[in-house]
Amino acid sequence: MPNRILALTTILRSPMRILGLVLTLFFAGEVAVMLALPYLMPGELSYAFEAVVDAVLLTLVCAPVLWMVIIGPLRRIAIQEHERSETIVANAGESILTFDPQGQILSCNRAATELFGVDAEALMELSIRSLIPSIPAAIDELPSDFRLDAQRIDGESFPAQVSVSEYPSASGSTRIAIVRDLTQAEHAERERINMARQTEALRAQQMATLAQLATGVAHEIRNPLTSIKMLIQVNRTKFADEGLPTDDLQLVEQEIRRMERSVNSLLDYARPETSEFxxxxxxxxxxxxxxxxxxxxxxxxxxxxxxxxxxxxxxxxxxxxxxxxxxxxxxxxxxxxxxxxxxxxxxxxxxxxxxxxxxxxxxxxxxxxxxxxxxxxxxxxxxxxxxxxxxxxxxxxxxxxxxxxxxxxxxxxxxxxxxxxxxxxxxxxxxxxxxxxxxxxxxxxxxxxxxxxx
Known part of the structure; x- marks a missing residue:
């Protein structure tokens, strides 16, 4: 049975295929009726009576066949699709509401009842404005996506993201609203901002400590290094004039220069320069x-x-x-x-x-x-x-x-x-x-x- 329904679904997706199937069934039914009519109604009949009998027999033959071959499978397919859609909407993680042009709620899913804290029957007696008080007054001109505060049935407000779309229905233009609770998202964003501020405050504290350290380093190390460097340079010149080796003194001078660069880098990092913007x-x-x-x-x-x-x-x-x-x-x-x-x-x-x-x-x-x-x-x-x-x-x-x-x-x-x-x-x-x-x-x-x- 499922394979037959699947095959019929494939055939019935095209309007031309449906038309061709209906014409084929009616043609086959008419041929069967015309062949069976002389055996069912022997003798001479008037053309009018024969036409009536032919139409009645054609209807009796084709109607059940059309139901079994076309209308029945289409009905089952429609019911299955409707049940599938209702199941998806009912079990969706986000709140889904439908409402008419006047704002009256027509349907809702389980997530909507949990979000607003009210059962489905009571929810469908409310207006969309009772749940989202700040929704724009002109429902016909609602944007497709907007962010505002919603309200639970107990009066508690919460931030929400609302997405609105429109679909035609028998009762007129109906709108679907998907409501997302942003409480956790905003809480996570605040936590992230607080962490960033704490990190920045810690970095500023480190900078202040580093500035104090740099000041002490400049006073305690840079000046003695300069004195040592000058003495080594003088002795290098003296040793060189006397023909003594100066390689060790040159190495010491290079290391002192490297220490000076480190101290200067530390000072440059900790001490802000005067800027001319x-x-x-x-x-x-x-x-x-x-x-x-x-x-x-x-x-x-x-x-x-x-x-x-x-x-x-x-x-x-x-x-x-x-x-x-x-x-x-x-x-x-x-x-x-x-x-x-x-x-x-x-x-x-x-x-x-x-x-x-x-x-x-x-x-x-x-x-x-x-x-x-x-x-x-x-x-x-x-x-x-x-x-x-x-x-x-x-x-x-x-x-x-x-x-x-x-x-x-x-x-x-x-x-x-x-x-x-x-x-x-x-x-x-x-x-x-x-x-x-x-x-x-x-x-x-x-x-x-x-x-x-x-």
């Missing part, structure tokens, strides 16, 4: 950075590629600090490619922000430090202090921006700096001073340092 083209800061790194790119056989718009993109900030940020990211990328590779820098404008991407194809960021990338003293470099990226992030945040770092799917690392655009236009950029060769349209160009092509 003004509007400038981001391309100008990037151009000056390229001039500083192109020599090292040549030395390491690193290809420098850039994708920079011709039109100036202006931001408000301290150009020297932004240049320092670019330089730190570029030097980190070069450190990751000691045997050559490709350094890609791109600038793109997105609505009210500008995004600068710095990508390399080195070994990428170690998974053990990826989640603590901007944490002070976290580094994988031999002899590194672990404060460079922290300084970069501090500069980005001081400019109301955001700095992120991830590993690329194709290998290497990618850092993105997002900065807000300046609110007023400034002078055009000097982007045409890039050492470059044009390879694209007027909107953008791909720039390659000529020294990389040699």
């Amino acid at each position: 003004k509007d400038f083209a981001i391309q100008d800061a990037l151009r000056r950075t390229i001039q500083l790194i192109e020599g090292r790119c040549v030395k390491q056989k690193v290809t420098l590629k850039m994708d920079v718009p011709d039109q100036a993109i202006c931001v408000n900030g301290d150009a020297a600090q932004i240049q320092q940020l670019f330089l730190n990211l570029a030097l980190n990328a070069l450190d990751a490619m000691p045997d050559g590779g490709e350094l890609s820098i791109a600038i793109a404008q997105r609505e009210a922000d500008v995004v600068i991407s710095v990508c390399d194809d080195g070994s990428g960021i170690c998974e053990s430090v990826l989640g603590r990338l901007f944490t002070p003293f976290v580094t994988t470099k031999a002899g590194g202090v672990g404060l460079g990226l922290g300084i970069c992030r501090r500069i980005a945040e001081a400019h109301q921006g955001k700095l992120t770092g991830v590993n690329r799917m194709t290998g290497g690392a990618k850092f993105e700096l997002m900065l807000p655009l300046a609110k007023r236009p400034t002078q055009p950029s000097m982007a045409n001073e890039y050492p470059s060769t044009s390879h694209s349209d007027a909107a953008k160009r791909t720039l390659a340092t000529p020294t990389m092509e040699q």
